[in-house]
Amino acid sequence: MSDRRRQRRIGGRLPLVLLLPALLGLAFLLVPLIGLLAQAPWSTLPSRLFSEEVGQALRLSLVCASSATVICLLLGVPLAWLLARAEVPGRGLIRALVTVPLVLPPVVGGVALLLVLGRRGLIGQHLDTWFGISLPFTTAGVIVAEAFVAMPFLVISVEGALRAADPRYEEAAATLGAGRWLTFRRVTLPSIAPGIVAGAVLCWARALGEFGATITFAGNLPGRTTTMPLAVYLALETDPDVAVVLSVVLLAVSVVVLACLRERWISGLR
Amino acid sequence: MSDRRRQRRIGGRLPLVLLLPALLGLAFLLVPLIGLLAQAPWSTLPSRLFSEEVGQALRLSLVCASSATVICLLLGVPLAWLLARAEVPGRGLIRALVTVPLVLPPVVGGVALLLVLGRRGLIGQHLDTWFGISLPFTTAGVIVAEAFVAMPFLVISVEGALRAADPRYEEAAATLGAGRWLTFRRVTLPSIAPGIVAGAVLCWARALGEFGATITFAGNLPGRTTTMPLAVYLALETDPDVAVVLSVVLLAVSVVVLACLRERWISGLR
Amino acid sequence: MTLYADLKVTRGSFELDLELTVEPGEVVALLGPNGAGKTTALRAIAGLLPVTAGQIRLDDEVWDEPPRVFRSADRRPIGVVFQDYLLFNHLSAVENVAFGLRARGMEKRVARAEAAQWLDTVGLTDQARSRPRALSGGQAQRVALVRALATQPSLLLLDEPLAALDASTKLHVRAELGQHLSRYDGRTLLVTHDPLDAMVLADRLVIVENGRVVQEGGPTEIARRPRTEYVAQLVGLNLYRGVAEGTTVVLDGGGSLTIATPSSGPVYVAFPPAAVSLYPERPTGTPRNTWPMVVSGIEQHAHTVRVRLTPDPSATQDRAAPAVLLADITTAAVADLHLTPGQRLHATLKATETQTYPT
């Protein structure tokens, strides 16, 4: 689309009163990153980048964040639906409780997970004796910790989308003989797809950056539980420059993934 | 509404295939909290609760999280609108960049803020010499750090809501002579209110639980920058029980605030 | 199996209290002005709104009976066409139609083929792959129609199914629909405010006003003997209520008129607008009813002109005229009379043209 055509856009000029805060907001989010990039030791970057540990941590981060997002989608979307559509007693309280892992400092979240799913925890001890499953200090533990921290983002986003969606389409589906599950799958889900995408992005990004709960619950074992944020933490202990480099790598990967993924998803949906 | 009436609900029975994961999700989010509550030293709780420091930290947390949310709303909603409605070149990239503070380990985020807004930072040095404003180690610094970390949640939620909203209402407003700003205020905003509420809740909760960026950027001085998460973290170092108590207090407050606020907002909007 | 519905629904200050039966193969039209509660009744029967009291059943299969029974919409064998279509925007036309078939367990390929056939029958073969947003209003309406028909429901509920269709398409789709409905051995409930649709498609009309049934019967019966002003306007008749004494009826709304058959007590008097003749001067012929009137409105119809008349306030010598009188005359007559609003003229009505029936 040429510049000229853009001038002829339908909505008229962008109002300054919206444009100004929008740009300010953008600057606020981006300038610190620029600061970070400016400080990164670019000359030594490549050598540090292609070490085995970085690759391992990056791979682990992506795998865990993606797995956690999948878990969150599987559990969180139904939960959001329950909160938005079903008439559950005490829904307001449940909704508030769902946001709790957001407020909990992640380290405390990790402690809470240990208390419940640790080898001596409420549930963990049974998992251990009955099934021989022990989550802490495993990659599965990382996924659990990330899912725990990230799920509220998904639930709240999706619930918001559900509330904004027109319930009469679900009625139309019901009159066509579709039960709640079919209606949910074929009518509700597609119509709230943008909300789900937004929620999944939040969820994935949050999981990718998760640190406190992970190190507390899953420990920091290279190749098994050391994700990028943990590697950054360790690097801060020894060499802050490396930490900056690692952060930049993490950012770059996430930006690339999100830019590709979301633009495609969104355009596919519209 | 009596149980009997509830039985007669319109949508039919809740499908197990949705209910099961929903309940599983709920349990996953809530059981760790129960673990935490079970471990809390309830007998000594009151004495620990009513200390001056706890009150101070709690007040500071609420003030800072709320202020950060307001800033995020003022800057983030226009930004979301820009991303959803205006035809900006490279929008996909901008959208991905906006999520970056999510992925950034908070400590690194704090470092990035220091690099830009610190005493010797890109912008901070000018703020200092020209206006005598220095953000680090102040309450304002806490707010800035929290806003930085929390804004992406708002932006992404609101953008999702904007994409799901029917743009033809905006067209109708335009034909009635409303410019973009008026349309935005009187038509767009009310119709995406649930999305904004969801985003603000995420934002507030995230700000309330913010730890890494805050302590890195704003430091930790009781009464000025020690928010609850910082108090919790330090308490963990000496007495985990106290940390649990403090966490529980933080959770309780946030649950109460969210339960009251959201139920009222949402019911007011529908 | 008869559909029996005794609907009592309260929505805010609006109260619906309606009794309805629909026999198999029968098409019942629910006619009424805006806000009469037609959509509300339809939603209750569809299972989208529980009734407050009463009962809905298909023979002895109870669908809704507070406080015990409520069968949800998806477990009622119904098809619904909504007033504003509610097509699924993320599905193509053919997928929309296939939706109900798939919900009833039909295999995907089969469902799509059948859906495509249905679209064929309403002339939308080319639009089968279009999304609803790319369909025009009428095209969308037709997709909604076949979407509901495709599942072969026991009860078909139509909320203004032809409202958005243009005249030529409407003729075609109405005829189509008529054929489907006559072949269809289920029950049909048609909500409409187009009398033509109701008259053409329905076996029986139920007229609702303000949540209550005001008249019920076959199209001809209702067309001949309207019981409320709304119904009269619907069928294009002048209708008055009054008290008869011999051949004179004193109208409730003011004025009086002479009828052919002597009668007594409260009656309805009805006559078509075409039975009213207009004269610039007072005529001297046989018509028993002659009133000085003023033109208050003129409407050009396709072949005739409908003139709305009110009593001439300056005239006193004559018997009082009815408060409102409609007359249908030809375009030529309009030209002859130089008809303009505010003009005074004389209206005559032969007593033999009136229909009188007790209230």
Add this chain to the structure above:
Amino acid sequence: MTLYADLKVTRGSFELDLELTVEPGEVVALLGPNGAGKTTALRAIAGLLPVTAGQIRLDDEVWDEPPRVFRSADRRPIGVVFQDYLLFNHLSAVENVAFGLRARGMEKRVARAEAAQWLDTVGLTDQARSRPRALSGGQAQRVALVRALATQPSLLLLDEPLAALDASTKLHVRAELGQHLSRYDGRTLLVTHDPLDAMVLADRLVIVENGRVVQEGGPTEIARRPRTEYVAQLVGLNLYRGVAEGTTVVLDGGGSLTIATPSSGPVYVAFPPAAVSLYPERPTGTPRNTWPMVVSGIEQHAHTVRVRLTPDPSATQDRAAPAVLLADITTAAVADLHLTPGQRLHATLKATETQTYPT
């Protein structure tokens, strides 16, 4: 100031190419079948869709002229009533109406008072504080109507403004609208597929089919001399195109008929369905056109029955009949003839009833 619109819009495979002018005080109706591009044209003029080529201007105030000029909707002095209302769900009816006034800078209290008055004029005083969701379909439509009228626009654009109204309300609102439009000194463009609305409200009709203008003119002119089948059906006429030689016209669609006035070359022949008579046996009277036909459809209208006829395939001795013939007869005649679909009978048409005009 005249509205001049030369609209060229491409939407997917659909192409609109339309020229339109609307004079001050004039009401132009854009009539056409579903999918003809009426809404598309209206959106382009409203500024909701830039034209691909062409120009839109109000006298010399250019609104849209690619590639340079595009004036957005909010800076065009227009009022629009949308096909599906688009009332703001979070505002009450009165706030919806006040919206445009407030957008034009009116003080809140004044705007609300004026909006309330507007609602009064369409009989919605009681619904002023209702949210759109609590309004019935027709009530919502009326709110949308006054919302557009309230800002006193230079150009009023109406997309099927009366489609969802019931018969009695429609009469009332149509009359109301007619009054507003006659008092209104701006330009009005009315999109509709209801010929009655168009005939009653418009000064000039523009008939669009498939994105192109097929006929244009005053209501009477168009009603008498339709140029396409769509228009003919619209005004309830039988219309054929054929080649005349003397008093015989060989129809393009098959069959031939005799006309009264000799003519030659390509012509249109039109006659009302009422001019067609039906007989169970072959009649021996004067009508010059007699065809054996088969009943293919029957529709009950308020006062007459419309019969759709197709040529009787088993009859050979007569001259070929037109492919489709419509006949209007009385209910009594239906009973006499025991009319049922598939029945064979004879149709006659007096040559003097036909209208012939060159293509």
Add this chain to the structure above:
Amino acid sequence: GSDTPAASPSSPSSSSASAISGTVTVFAAASLTGTFTQLGKDFEAAHPGVKVVLNFAGSSALAQQINQGAPVDVFASAAPKNMDQVTDKGTPVVFVKNKLEIAVPKGNPAKITGLTDFADKDRKIALCAEQVPCGAAAKKVFEMAKITPQPDSLEQDVKAALTKVGLGEVDAALVYKTDVVSAKDKVDGIEFPEADSAINDYPIATLTNAKNPDGGKAFVDFVLSDRGKTVLTEAGFAAP
């Protein structure tokens, strides 16, 4: 914990290098990241076939994890207090000590000379919070020196304080000598006499329910060996 006398270290080569095998899991304080990574590699080299798994985090978090049943053989804590929190700690041994030092930005732009500058309100000062070892040590130092510090921030750990010094956000901070050494291209260290009064002990222990007690014992011995001492002192630690 600090009451434990130094155990007599047997030379790493003397004892049964062949007897140990499998994986040795070591939980070590974050401040040992550099040194223990190095020692782990050396240990693996000295005992082929043995794998050292290192888990670095804050000492208190590690103590929590161990108490929640983490599979661990050796715990090296940055403070005796955290070692005390561990229930089945066996017999801890102090393997290094760490001393406080004043850290200032490179070139010392604020001209900090000693502890007295910490009482200057106009200077930006960062200390560790009392709850963490370096904060406790700092408190002791200031009590000894009878100085009331005027901190602008009480950091949650040494690294946070050091980051702020490195970025010039604060004019001075009290941190460990090892930290100054590790960040020597960003900060300068200033020693002060009172530091000797608050020396921090690092205890290490093989846990009683270790999965690989032999391996754990061997690793502890290795840390206490000469090779271990060399690595640790190079990083700025003092021998116990």
